[in-house]
Amino acid sequence: MPSSLNIWFVLVVSISVLISWTSLIGESGKSSAPSAPGVSSVTLASSFDDELSLDFDFYRETCPQAEAIVRSSMARIYSEHQDVSAALLRLFFHDCFIEGCDASVLLDDSNGDKNSSIERQAIPNKTLKGFDKIDLIKEELEKACPGVVSCADTVSIATRDGIVLAGGPFYPVLTGRRDSSHSYYVEALAEIPRPDDNVTQTLHLFGLRGFDERETVSLLGAHNIGKIGCEIIQQRLSDFKGTGQPDPTIALDFLTEMRLKCQDSTSDPSSVDLQTLSSGAGFGTHYYRSLLMGRGLLFADQQLMTEEKTARLVRAYASDDGSTFRMDFARALMKMSSLGVLTGSKGQVRRNCSLPLVPF
Numbered sequence: 001m002p003s004s005l006n007i008w009f010v011l012v013v014s015i016s017v018l019i020s021w022t023s024l025i026g027e028s029g030k031s032s033a034p035s036a037p038g039v040s041s042v043t044l045a046s047s048f049d050d051e052l053s054l055d056f057d058f059y060r061e062t063c064p065q066a067e068a069i070v071r072s073s074m075a076r077i078y079s080e081h082q083d084v085s086a087a088l089l090r091l092f093f094h095d096c097f098i099e100g101c102d103a104s105v106l107l108d109d110s111n112g113d114k115n116s117s118i119e120r121q122a123i124p125n126k127t128l129k130g131f132d133k134i135d136l137i138k139e140e141l142e143k144a145c146p147g148v149v150s151c152a153d154t155v156s157i158a159t160r161d162g163i164v165l166a167g168g169p170f171y172p173v174l175t176g177r178r179d180s181s182h183s184y185y186v187e188a189l190a191e192i193p194r195p196d197d198n199v200t201q202t203l204h205l206f207g208l209r210g211f212d213e214r215e216t217v218s219l220l221g222a223h224n225i226g227k228i229g230c231e232i233i234q235q236r237l238s239d240f241k242g243t244g245q246p247d248p249t250i251a252l253d254f255l256t257e258m259r260l261k262c263q264d265s266t267s268d269p270s271s272v273d274l275q276t277l278s279s280g281a282g283f284g285t286h287y288y289r290s291l292l293m294g295r296g297l298l299f300a301d302q303q304l305m306t307e308e309k310t311a312r313l314v315r316a317y318a319s320d321d322g323s324t325f326r327m328d329f330a331r332a333l334m335k336m337s338s339l340g341v342l343t344g345s346k347g348q349v350r351r352n353c354s355l356p357l358v359p360f
Helices: 002-023 037-051 065-081 084-097 129-146 151-165 185-191 199-205 212-222 231-240 252-263 286-292 301-304 310-318 323-336
Strands: 227-229 272-274
Touching: 002 286, 065 084, 065 129, 065 151, 065 272, 084 151, 084 212, 084 252, 084 301, 129 151, 151 231, 199 212, 199 227, 212 301, 212 310, 212 323, 231 252, 286 301, 286 323, 301 310, 310 323
Parallel strands: none
Antiparallel strands: 227 272
C-alpha cells in the first residue's frame, strides 16, 4: 500500500508539472519553458528518486495523529501571529539549503563544545525567527508520541501548513526525515544566498543544489509574504557598495518610500512589510509585478530583471492569475524538502529540537 501511494503521488505531480510547462507563456506568446526539456526531465526524475527514500504518511503506524497535531497547532499559532508563515518558510529554506533538510539550523548546542560556532550564529541566520513556534509544536508531538516525530519533519510539515494558512498552495509533504546531530556554521556563512548577490551568484548557489532558473525564480517568489528588516536593506538605501550613495537603480519615488517605511516609528521601525510595499495582498504574484516596475526591495530580487533568462520568467509569472506561479512554487518546495535528507539509520530523532541526543 505505501508503495502504491508513492507511485500515485509521483504520477499526479508529474502530470501537474507537464501542465505547468505548457502553461507558462512569455511576452512573445511562446512557451517560456527552458529549451532543453531533456535536462529538466533528468532533474525531475533525480529529485523523485530522493523523495522516494521518504514516505507518504510515514507516521501512520507510530504516530497517526502527527500531521493533525501540526496542523491544529499551526492554526492556533497563526491566529495570533500571522507572520509565522513567512518566518517558518525562511527557517525551512535556510535549513534545507545547508546540508539538507535535517533541522541542523535549530541546534543551539554544538555537542557541548561552547567554543564551536553553531549554524544559527552565521550572519545569514541571525535574523531567523520561528524557533519558539517549532518548539511549541514539537512539545505537542512529544506529548502524543514521545521520541517519534523528527524536528526536520516538524519543520517541513509546519512550513507547508503555514503557507496554506497564508493563502498559498497546498502540496504533499513526504515524511521520514531524521535530524542531524551536527551544525554547519561555516557552510551557512558561505553558501546561503545573500540579499546583495547579483543574479549570477544567486543562480549559481541554487544551481549547486539542482535548481534551474525557473525553479529559482519561483522559489524567490516566497518574498511575497512577510517582512524584511530595515538593517538588511539599509546599505542599499544610503551606502550602496561603499559609495556613500543609494543604489542608482532604485527609482527616486521608491527610494523615498522605502526610507519613510524604515523611519516610521508608528508601526515597526525595524522592518518593512513586503505586501504593503508592493501593493499586494495575500500570497500572490505581486512580488513579480513589483519587479516589473523596478520596485524590488532586495538588490538580489531586482537583479532577476537584468538577465533575459530570468526576466522572461518574471514577466510570465506576473502575467496570469497566479496559478502557474503557485504550481511551480509548490513543485519547487517539494523538491527542496527532499534535499540531503537523513533517513533510516542515519541521523537521530531529537526530542528537544535545540539539543542533539547525547548517547548514554
